[in-house]
Amino acid sequence: MIPTPFELSYLPETPSQTAGPYVHIGLIPNQAGFEIFQNNFSGDIAGPDVAGQRIVIEGRIFDGVGHVTKDVLVETWQANAAGRYNHPADKQHRSLDRGFRGWARTGTDFDTGLYTIRTIKPGSVVGRKGRKAMAPHVNFWLASRGINIGLATRMYFGDEEAANSQDPVLNIIEQPQRRRTLIAPRSERDGTIVYTFDIYLQGDRETVFFDA
Amino acid sequence: MTPEAEFHQHDRDLHPPAYTPVYKTSVLRSPRIPLWSLQNSLSEVTGPIFSPDELGRLDNDLILNYAKQGEPIGEQTIIHGYVLDGNGQPVSNTLVEVWQANAGGRYRHRNDTYIAPIDPNFGGCGRMLTDERGYYFFRTIKPGAYPFRNRINSWRPAHIHFSVFGTGFAQRLITQMYFEGDPLIPHDSIIATIPDKSAADRLTAKLDLSASRPLECLAYRFDIVLRGRRQTLFENKLQGS
Numbered sequence: 001m002i003p004t005p006f007e008l009s010y011l012p013e014t015p016s017q018t019a020g021p022y023v024h025i026g027l028i029p030n031q032a033g034f035e036i037f038q039n040n041f042s043g044d045i046a047g048p049d050v051a052g053q054r055i056v057i058e059g060r061i062f063d064g065v066g067h068v069t070k071d072v073l074v075e076t077w078q079a080n081a082a083g084r085y086n087h088p089a090d091k092q093h094r095s096l097d098r099g100f101r102g103w104a105r106t107g108t109d110f111d112t113g114l115y116t117i118r119t120i121k122p123g124s125v126v127g128r129k130g131r132k133a134m135a136p137h138v139n140f141w142l143a144s145r146g147i148n149i150g151l152a153t154r155m156y157f158g159d160e161e162a163a164n165s166q167d168p169v170l171n172i173i174e175q176p177q178r179r180r181t182l183i184a185p186r187s188e189r190d191g192t193i194v195y196t197f198d199i200y201l202q203g204d205r206e207t208v209f210f211d212a
Numbered sequence: 213m214t215p216e217a218e219f220h221q222h223d224r225d226l227h228p229p230a231y232t233p234v235y236k237t238s239v240l241r242s243p244r245i246p247l248w249s250l251q252n253s254l255s256e257v258t259g260p261i262f263s264p265d266e267l268g269r270l271d272n273d274l275i276l277n278y279a280k281q282g283e284p285i286g287e288q289t290i291i292h293g294y295v296l297d298g299n300g301q302p303v304s305n306t307l308v309e310v311w312q313a314n315a316g317g318r319y320r321h322r323n324d325t326y327i328a329p330i331d332p333n334f335g336g337c338g339r340m341l342t343d344e345r346g347y348y349f350f351r352t353i354k355p356g357a358y359p360f361r362n363r364i365n366s367w368r369p370a371h372i373h374f375s376v377f378g379t380g381f382a383q384r385l386i387t388q389m390y391f392e393g394d395p396l397i398p399h400d401s402i403i404a405t406i407p408d409k410s411a412a413d414r415l416t417a418k419l420d421l422s423a424s425r426p427l428e429c430l431a432y433r434f435d436i437v438l439r440g441r442r443q444t445l446f447e448n449k450l451q452g453s
Contacts, residue, residue, distance in 0.1 A: 010220075011298050011437045015411045016227045017388040017402055018235070019373065022319045026311025026337040026373055033322040036278055036335040038268050064240035071323070077259060077381045087258035089380070103260035110323070128253050139255050143386050146237030148228035148405050150384055154255070173248060201241050211222060211247035212256045212382050 016149035023073045023143060024107055031107050043074075043106030044118040050100040052081030052120030056194045057138065057155065057184065060113045063146075064202035068113035072144040076104045076117055076155075078137075083123030092126060121157065121193075127168050135163035135170070137182075142199070151209045155197045158185040173208055181207045217441040218252035219382050220298055228405035235401045236362055252382060257441075259381035262307045264341055271339045274310075274352035278320075278335030285331055286315025286353035288429035291389070291417065294346045295376060298440030302346030303383075308436075309375040310350060311337040317358030317368075326358050351429070354391070362401050369396035369403075378438040389434045390416045 003009070024032035030040060046054060057076070061069045079085050079102060084094040086102050100120070108115045117138075125134045135156055142151040156164050164170055170179045184197035199207045230242035250256070270277040275288060291310075295303040313319045313336065316328030320336050334353060342348045355370045371388045378384065390397055397403060397416065406412040423431035 009300075010440070011296060011300055012411065012414070013223050013226050013298065013439055014385065014387055014414060014436045015406045015408070016385060017373075017405075017415065018238075019375075019386045020388075021323060022311065022313075022321045023373070023386075025319055025321050025335075026309050026339075027375060029335070029337055032320065034278075034320055034335065036337060037271060037339075039266050064242075064244075067240075069241070075384075077255070079255075085254055085258040087261065087380075089257050090254055101260050125254055128251060134253060134255065137255070139381055141381065141384055144241070146235070146239075146241035148230055148232060148235070148238055148242075150386060151230075151243065152382070152384075169250060169253070172250070178245075202244055206243055206245050208245075209243050209247050210250040211224070212250040212252060 018145055018148050019073055019143040021071055021145040023071070023145075027073055027105060028107050031110070041105045043104045043116060045101065045104045046118065046120045047099050050080070050097050050120055051095075052122075053193065055119060055121050056192055057117040057119065057197055058114055058194060059184070059197040059199060061108055061115070061142065061199045062201065062203070066203065068108075069144065069201075070108055070110050070113045072108045072115070072142055072147075074106050074108065074115045074117070075141045076119070077139040077141070078102045078119065079122040079125050081120055081123050083125045083136075085125070124163060131168040132166050135160050135167040137167075137169075140199070151201075152212055153199065153207055153209050154182055155195070156183045157195060158183050178208050181205065217443065218257060219380065219439045220442055222439060226406075226408055226411040228407070232405040234404045238405065256382035257380040259377060259379060259383065261305070262341060262377075267339060267341065272350040274312075274334070274336065274338045274350065277338060279333045282333055284314065284334035284353050288351065289354045290349060290351050290423060290425070290429055290431040291372065291434055292347070292349035292420075292423060292431060293417075293433050293435040295342050295348065295436045295438065296346055297378070297438050301440065302342070302344065303378055303438055304342055304344045304346055306342050306379065307339060307377050308342060308348045309337070309339040310352075310372050312352065312355040312372040313358055315353050315356050317356030328356065328358065357394075357396055366401055367396055367399070369394040369400050374436065376436055376438065383438045385436070385438060387436070388415060391432060392416050392419050
């Protein structure tokens with residue numbers, strides 16, 4: 001922008017609006033019930049050449065009366081197993097998996113309310129300058145009918161207790177019981193490693209959401 | 213632009229708050245505890261990047277991308293504009309996705325039961341990448357208004373849903389675009405969730421006769437502004453970047 005003398009010019013942000021009940025048409029059309037694009041984005045993001053431990057992240061998203069929501073768009077963004085993001089702003093000297101974007105998209109199931117992400121477990125990521133490294137985590141972003149502006153949160157791993165206890169983000173959350181809303185317990189099911197991350201939009205167990 | 217700096221904080225006063233009783237569904241889906249303010253780390257300033265070879269040739273042509281036996285019914289319309297950041301810089305090569313109802317106000321979605329018919333030749337979604345100037349355009353059918361269960365006689369003005377990524381995951385935005393002159397705009401409960409009238413007005417696309425195609429179709433102009441990145445005066449950049 002060309003500066004105008006004595007003016008502090010800055011363009012105002014475009015306001016958010018709810019994604020609405022039919023978000024699936026645009027972003028996950030096969031869940032809406034039709035095929036239109038040759039190439040669809042999905043929640044299954046770790047191809048055979050990607051390094052790292054295969055994991056499943058699944059969970060449900062509850063509204064303020066404890067009802068399971070069944071129409072929520074779920075997106076995740078994460079580093080690779082070496083702890084590097086596939087993005088030019090991440091200039092760490094760590095290996096990059098060209099075949100791993102690190103971004104997943106899915107929706108909670110219309111019948112069960114369950115969402116499922118198939119990915120690899122990310123590595124620990126460098127923190128802000130002067131801060132400790134961040135424990136392995138997956139960034140979440142939710143949008144749906146009734147959500148006026150996308151909700152950002154993070155999932156941490158239940159089997160990373162030592163790293164979690166040092167994490168600079170978890171530690172800014174004043175109440176320890178609220179930190180626990182971000183930690184997904186690990187289990188194994190038929191040989192698959194599953195992390196269960198249930199999200200509570202509201203109520204006694206309300207998940208921590210960030211203004212980042 | 214290679215993004216390296218942190219984002220300006222969201223101007224939350226320009227966005228709808230989570231809890232807006234005028235839009236009833238928000239009441240049980242709104243967090244009640246304040247959001248934790250989080251300084252940007254690499255997790256926020258990075259985000260997914262898409263490439264042109266992931267998209268199909270007709271992905272930005274909603275008139276043709278689901279045409280089976282002919283073209284969809286309705287007013288053929290061009291929508292175009294720029295994706296910029298708060299500093300006025302173009303947001304280039306970013307994914308813009310759109311979805312909408314057909315000319316009768318019906319969505320091709322298994323959960324939509326409105327009486328207007330499905331158009332066999334209209335899917336209702338498209339996607340494109342902005343060019344180096346942040347410019348995007350697509351061709352579609354102007355969507356119809358439709359009722360929704362909020363109050364008993366609530367109607368949505370004609371609108372197109374937009375999803376935009378930006379250069380970092382913290383810029384992620386979903387919004388809706390409206391059409392200049394639509395008499396339903398002042399009655400809409402979704403627009404009414406935005407407390408700032410001038411911010412809400414920026415969701416209305418302007419009729420753009422200069423971009424219309426004579427004897428063929430009208431055009432509307434809709435620009436999108438995402439949060440900008442801070443200038444890093446007297447400070448070190450994020451570690452690792």
